[in-house]
Amino acid sequence: MSHTDGPKEKPQLITALENPHYHLLNWYGEPTTSDDNVIKKNLLFWHRWIFNDLSDDQKKWLIQENIFDQNEFSAFTLHEKNTYIWKLEQRLNKEFPEQHFFLRDGRVDLTRTYFNSIFYCI
Numbered sequence: 001m002s003h004t005d006g007p008k009e010k011p012q013l014i015t016a017l018e019n020p021h022y023h024l025l026n027w028y029g030e031p032t033t034s035d036d037n038v039i040k041k042n043l044l045f046w047h048r049w050i051f052n053d054l055s056d057d058q059k060k061w062l063i064q065e066n067i068f069d070q071n072e073f074s075a076f077t078l079h080e081k082n083t084y085i086w087k088l089e090q091r092l093n094k095e096f097p098e099q100h101f102f103l104r105d106g107r108v109d110l111t112r113t114y115f116n117s118i119f120y121c122i
Helices: 020-025 036-049 056-064 078-095
Strands: none
Touching: 020 036, 020 078
16 A cells, blocks of 8 residues: 555445335335235245255254245256346336446345344345
8 A cells, every 4th residue: 555545444334215126025025023924925035045055954944943934945947037137127217217227146245234223034
C-alpha cells in the first residue's frame, strides 16, 4: 500500500429485501414468529433447492429430526428450479426496476446484506 492509498471503503450494505437470495429463502413470505406453516414451507423449499449440495448425513438428520417427511423431501428438478428462478426474476425486476436481477449462476450470496431482524435458517 502506498502512502497515497487511503483506507479502503467498506462495501455498501443492501437490505435483505434488496437481496434476491433472501427472497429465495423466503419464497412463501417472511414469517412472523408464530407462523409455523410459513416457516415450514420456506424451509422445505430451501432444502429442496439445495438438496444436491447436502451430504447424506445432513439429509438423514433433517428426516430423523422430523424436520421433513422423507416423502416430501427431494431435489427440485432442473425445470422446477428454472421456473422458480424465472418467477423470482420477474417479481424482483418489477419491484426493483432500477436493478437487474439475474440468478442463473447458481450461487447464493447473502454477504453485504443488512438484516433488520434476526434471521434463522437450518
